[in-house]
Amino acid sequence: MEEEEEQKRRGVGLVLFPCPLQGHINPMLQLASILHSKGFSIIIVHTRFNSPNSSNYPHFNFIPIPDGISDIQASFSDVLALLSHLNVNCAVPLRDCLVRLLSDHDNSISTSKEKEPISCLISDAIMHFTQGVADGLKLPRLVLRTSSVESFLAFAAFPVLRQKNYLPISDSELETPVTELPPLKVKDLPVIKTHDLKTLYQLVGSMVDQVKASSGLILNTFDHLEQSSLSALTQEFPIPVFTIGPFHKLFPASSSSLLTQDQSCIAWLDTQPPKSVIYVSFGSLASMDEAEFMEMAWGLANSKCPFLWVVRSGLVHDSDRVEPLWPDGFLEMISGKGCIVKWAPQQDVLAHPAVGGFWTHNGWNSTLESICEGVPMLCHPNFGDQMVNARYVSHVWRVGLHLENRLERKEIERNIRRLMVEKEGEDMRERVASLKEKAEASVKKGGSSYESLEELIAQIFSF
Structure with a gap:
């Protein structure tokens, strides 16, 4: 039949x-x-x-x-x-x-x-x-x-x-x-x-x-x-x-990325302990000024948590290249602890056992992919529907923290640690694991x- x-x-x-x-x-x-x-x-x-x-x-x-x-x-x-x-x-x-x-x-x-x-x-x-x-x-x-x-x-x-x-x-x-x-x-x-x-x-x-x-x-x-x-x-x-x-759970489609994915980050993730890495990506359109970029860099470094950071062309206003923007001593400080790529195979990254958190702009695809892999979020929405999604992640489903103020390194460091190493983050991990189960059940x-x-x-x- x-x-x-x-x-x-x-x-x-x-x-x-x-x-x-x-x-x-x-x-x-x-x-x-x-x-x-x-x-x-x-x-x-x-x-x-x-x-x-x-x-x-x-x-x-x-x-x-x-x-x-x-x-x-x-x-x-x-x-x-x-x-x-x-x-x-x-x-x-x-x-x-x-x-x-x-x-x-x-x-x-x-x-x-x-x-x-x-x-x-x-x-x-x-x-x-x-x-x-x-x-x-x-x-x-x-x-x-x-x-x-x-x-x-x-x-x-x-x-x-x-x-x-x-x-x-x-x-x-x-x-x-x-x-x-x-x-x-x-x-x-x-x-x-x-x-x-x-x-x-x-x-x-x-x-x-x-x-x-x-x-x-x-x-x-x-x-x-x-x-x-x-x-x-x-x-x-x-x-x-x-x-x-979730569409990608019904049928894992071929890549439709408009940007070239750097697969080398998967090998780097393989060397990291389970749930230890925070993945950082703001999608293909969001951007920030140079001062915010600097605060992000130092906040990530000072958190002492391993991180995979997507720094694509156009992430910083009026700058196609980011290499000259790195603060003095930053790359040396994060050696072994940080991996920086121009674009990542996001679904593979979120599914990797080393990833324990996702700092995201809360585009709906990213939000849904994070939920489907049981990864709690640090929310920093930029425009459009992202603000609605971030409010729901943090206050309705309670599977993330909302960075609502201007990016500042101490605040970034504190919230990364809340998400990645403190009890608060563990509770979110349990709640998002439950949503992951519901997502998987929905497509069966x-x-x-x-x-x-x-x-x-x-x-x-x-x-």
Whole structure:
């Protein structure tokens, strides 16, 4: 019976369209791998900007479309402007691409050639223009939201938050509790730093509206982790919701990293005692000033804990290279205790027995990967949904410490030791180990994510 089902799916094509940022490409390609493992044919339509490495996915068909983003624009650190441009520039190219794909199927019917029918479009929620394109072609659209449920609820609440004067954020109100979204404070709201608030509110509003207009919402989470948030979401969004995460536990996808991973750090971890190393990585977009970088360096060194630190190009504002920034005597002081790389194979690092803590920016992929490996966190969010995730890690799930003030070496040293060697950290390790068990159970047969994936497959066949 299962073989018959898989044969049926092999006659169905799915078009997936990711947002071209690292934290969005990863889960979309993981979702593609999950669906391909269930028998569907996969077409990845993508922008030329930050295009994924197709050689890692030989079973997928990759189709690039023009995005109207010049090299100069792509180098800008203004994520809001980039997303706004993409939502305008990609509409016609995506529509033309889908018309060709749908036409290819029609022609194959008339010529009796094998060609899978396109069942639906699955697009990133932030690429809100795709709903209008799909509607125009009478093609169902499913939406992938790549962050936590709670952060999406916060975005959906923007009109109310503006009405009640939580937004725009005032420096004098940062510590004020947001009573509509407990346990968030004003400083935790998922805003992008910008002078163009009108564009931000338009982008968020369009994203939320077009999710509500879609045929279903796919989430990279599991029911136990965000139960109360999911209850609120299903009340507010009258569409099918599919919680099928953690994606990387359902199907370990090939690497979709846009940066080259340095595998040498695994050999270094092999030489360290169990649970002794704190892994430090702030993802592909977060950055800091030189003074904060110096405080980080000395805080890590003074903690006396072994550390693996990802120091990528662009981590420090206005500096592509970090070598000249090391403080005098720092590299000598950390010899044998510290390993510094430009990018790391994060899932392998977090799964390594030597790693006992993760100092993170709390992007959702990183947060979920840390939970899935039973690794407690030191939270230092930077922008967007990261502040919401950090508040939940530290105050709801209680599996991390929140660095809420400006980075200062003594504070860094104290919190690393709290996490890595003190009883407080051990208690967090026990709580996150329990969440790890729940995550693993969710993707097994009969688990909530397993069942939700079956419901998603049934939804695709209903189109």
